[in-house]
Amino acid sequence: MLILIFLTSAVLTGTLFYLLYRQGFAVTKSIAAVLFVFRPGKQADRVSLDSCTGWVRHASRFRQNGTYAFYLDCRLSKGNAEVALLDHEKRELLRLNEGRPAGKIELKGNTQYYLRWDFKNATGQCELRW
Numbered sequence: 001m002l003i004l005i006f007l008t009s010a011v012l013t014g015t016l017f018y019l020l021y022r023q024g025f026a027v028t029k030s031i032a033a034v035l036f037v038f039r040p041g042k043q044a045d046r047v048s049l050d051s052c053t054g055w056v057r058h059a060s061r062f063r064q065n066g067t068y069a070f071y072l073d074c075r076l077s078k079g080n081a082e083v084a085l086l087d088h089e090k091r092e093l094l095r096l097n098e099g100r101p102a103g104k105i106e107l108k109g110n111t112q113y114y115l116r117w118d119f120k121n122a123t124g125q126c127e128l129r130w
Contacts, residue, residue, distance in 0.1 A: 027040065027056060027057070027058040028056070028057050028058070029054065029055065029056040029057070030054045030055055031052060031053075031054035031055075031056065031119075032052070032053050032054055033049055033050060033051060033052035033053070033054070033119075034050040034051045034052075035048065035049060035050035035051075035052075036048075036049050036050075036052055037049070038056055038117075040058050040060075040115075043129065043130060044127055044128060044129045044130070045058075045083075045115060045117070045127070045128045046125070046126070046127050047081075047117065047125065047126045047127075048124075048125050049119060049122055049123060049124065049125075049126075050123050051079075051121060051122075051123055052079070052119045052121070052122045052123070053079075053119055053120055053121050053122075054118075054119055055116060055117060055118045055119070056116070056117045057086075057114055057115070057116040057117075058114065058115055059112055059113070059114055060113050060114065060115050061110060061111070061112060061113070062107045062108075062109060062111075062113065062130075063109055063110065064109045065107070065108055065109045066106070066107065066109075067104055067105070067106050067107075068104065068105060068106075068107050068130050069102065069103075069104045069130065070083075070085065070094065070096060070102065070103050070104070070105070070128060070129070070130045071101065071102050071128070071129045071130070072096040072097070072101045072102070072126065072127075072128050073101070073126065073127045073128075073129070074098060074101075074124065074125075074126040074127075075124050075125050075126070076122050076123060076124035076125075076126070077123050077124050078121065078122070078123050078124075079119065079120050079121035079122030079123055079124075080097065080098055080119075080120050080122060081097070081098075081117065081118065081119050081120075081122050081126050082095060082096065082097040082117070082118045083095070083096045083097075083115060083116065083117050083118075083128050084096075084115075084116045084118070085105065085113060085114075085115060086113065086114040086115075086116055087111075087113060087114075088111060088112040088113065088114075090114060093105055093113075096128070115128070
């Protein structure tokens with residue numbers, strides 16, 4: 001009986017995490033850092049980091065059809081950071097970095113997209129606005 005309760009609890013927890021991830025409330029990451037603070041939002045993502053290497057990915061939905069302009073503002077004292085916009089099949093649609101800090105793309109409303117941040121020994125702060 002105890003095993004059945006444990007398995008039911010594990011299935012419910014896994015289902016809840018999956019639903020939160022699909023709606024953009026949960027984040028997957030692989031990070032090695034002294035300091036890492038990530039704050040996803042409805043119109044911007046913000047990150048503060050110190051000696052950070054790794055990646056963060058989260059789901060995002062854009063409510064309306066249309067052309068979206070993305071702006072990456074990184075104030076890093078060392079290292080670099082990139083952000084990629086991925087479609088629902090995780091194919092890259094747009095990549096922003098220090099050399100290309102802005103881009104525009106046509107997006108479909110209520111379609112699942114992912115934002116993936118990549119860091120290489122980065123220290124400082126970054127913001128992605130749309």
